[in-house]
Amino acid sequence: MSKMAKIKKEKQTAWQRFCAWVNGDTADRPLMPADPPAPRKTKTDKNKKQKTVSSRKEGIELNRFGSIYRICAVLIGVAVVTVLMVTVLQLPLFGSPDNPAVNEVVERYVEKGLEETGAVNMVAGMILDYRAFDTFGESSVLFLAVTCVTMLLMRDKNNTSKDEDLLTAREHVIEGYEEDIILTKIARLLIPCALVYGIYVVLNGHISPGGGFSGGTIMGSALILFAVSFGMIRMSRFFTYATFKKVTSCALLVYAASKAYSFFTGANHLESHIPLGTPGAILSSGLILILDICVGIVVACTMYGFYALFTKGEL
Amino acid sequence: MENVRIIAGIILVAVGLFVYITATIGLFRFHYVLNRMHAAALGDTLGILFVLLGLMFLVGFNFHTLRLGLIICFLWMASPVSSHLLAKAEFVTFKHIKSECEVVEK
Missing domain, CATH: 1.20.5 (Single alpha-helices involved in coiled-coils or other helix-helix interfaces)
Known part of the structure; x- marks a missing residue:
């Protein structure tokens, strides 16, 4: 009976230790000891000597x-x-004119890019069709970066004291009362324009210069402007940590799913059922529009997340 | 007519560059934050107005002119507001502001 209990206890402790390890702090071996290290034990202390052994x-x-x-x-x-x-x-010598990367790849992109991807903007066709996997990695890197910043800088019950909570509450009150009238008036004019312009740049990614990354940055800056001028409380009415998590991970999942479809069909020589459309129209060039929207959403959320976490420590 | 347009554009760009040079000299010569900010804000508004007007003349009157006008609108809305916020931050945080400039008590 006691053995069973012991085994159970050990299992529990292993699981608990794993949990503690995931949480970044173990009870017996703290990562960052808050107290200064204990003074050296003298030889006369018998109990303590055993412990040191x-x-x-x-x-x-x-x-x-x-x-x-x-x-x-x-x-x-x-x-x-x-x-x-x-x-x-x-590898072949860097920069020599006979390299295959200089001749064959470029020729292929320039000559068959429009025909194969359907995108008038050749850069969009390259990064979101031929090299979409690479772009997926870039978006994942952004997502990972903002996740790490969240782990380090997010304020919650574990890493804030009561005084700090009071301080942030006071800051919120001050933000609510002292609105800068010049800033708020201009922000009311600029935020809708910036958001619409960002959406335009994202949706026109395959037609004109722009795309997910630049459009997402514009939308993110509009969100940051909103947070600056109207405060975090009003921001949290439509953009909280929960929405951030859902929107970003959904965008990444949609990207992965849609690109996996095209990889699957392409690798197995199956016919892709996504029409390429007429080049130059908004609804054309297959998956590039969807991928652009996903990348734009991820970039916008990441921009705003960095700002909010570094300034306030909350989302 | 074509020559007049191009010459007007060049003159406007030159005036804008002159404003920018003045602003840059002011930015480096002044010592106090508010003075330097005044110089920088001048360059950001008046200089950009002249340069973009000159570009409008140079490009001719088509769709790009409208875009340049929109850029002027955006910069004239955004730049003075950011200068205002910077000045406000300086006013709020600097203790001895009365030794640097006159302060009107409300």
Whole structure:
């Protein structure tokens, strides 16, 4: 009975330790100890001496693991560096006119780009059709960056004291009362224009210069202007952390799903059922419009998320 | 007629560049924040107006002229407001502002 309980307890502790590790802080081994390290134990303290022996044992185990970890890290590093160096030696000379990247790829893009992607804007056709996987990586990098910033800077019950909470509450009250009249009047004029212009740039990504990244930046700056001029409380009426999470992850998922469809059909020589349309129309060039919208949403949310997290620590 | 248009455009761009040079010199020569900001804001409004008007003349009167006009509208709305906010921040945070300039008490 006691054994069972022990096993159960150990399992629980393992799971708890895992949870604590995910949360970034363990009870027995804090990442950032708040208290200064304890003074050295004197020889006369018997109880404490025993404790130091046990902790020293743990320390030795940790050290052994640590040395293995270090050796593995060095080996893996050396292996990766060797592979990369060998690959670099195999590559054709940089900048020489006979390179396949200079001739064949460019010719293919320029000559068959419009026909194959249906996008008048050749850059959009390149980054969202031929190299859509790369763009997916870029959007994921943005999403990951804002996730990491959220983990580090987001204020919640665990990392704020009561005084700080009072301070932020007071800031909110001040924001609510002291509206700068010049800023709010101009913001009322500019925010709708900026949002509409951003949407225009996103939707015209495959026709004219622009696209998801630039249009998303414009929309994000409109959101930032709203947060600056009207305060975080009014912002939270239509844009909270929950909406941020839902919108961004949905956009990334839609991107992944739609591009996976075209990869699947393309790799298996199946016919894609998405019409390319007439080049130059808004509803043309297949998936590029959808991908542009997804990228725009991710970029806009990321821009605003960075601003809000770095200034206020909340979304 | 064509020559007159181009010459007018060049003169306007030159005037705008002159305003910009003045603003830049002011930005570097002045010492106090509000003075420097005044110089920078001058360049951002008057200079950009002259340069963009000159570009309007140079490009001829078509759809691009309208776009340049919209850019002037946007900059004239955005730039003075940002200068105003910067000045307000300086006014709120600087303790010894009365030693630098006159302050009207409300």
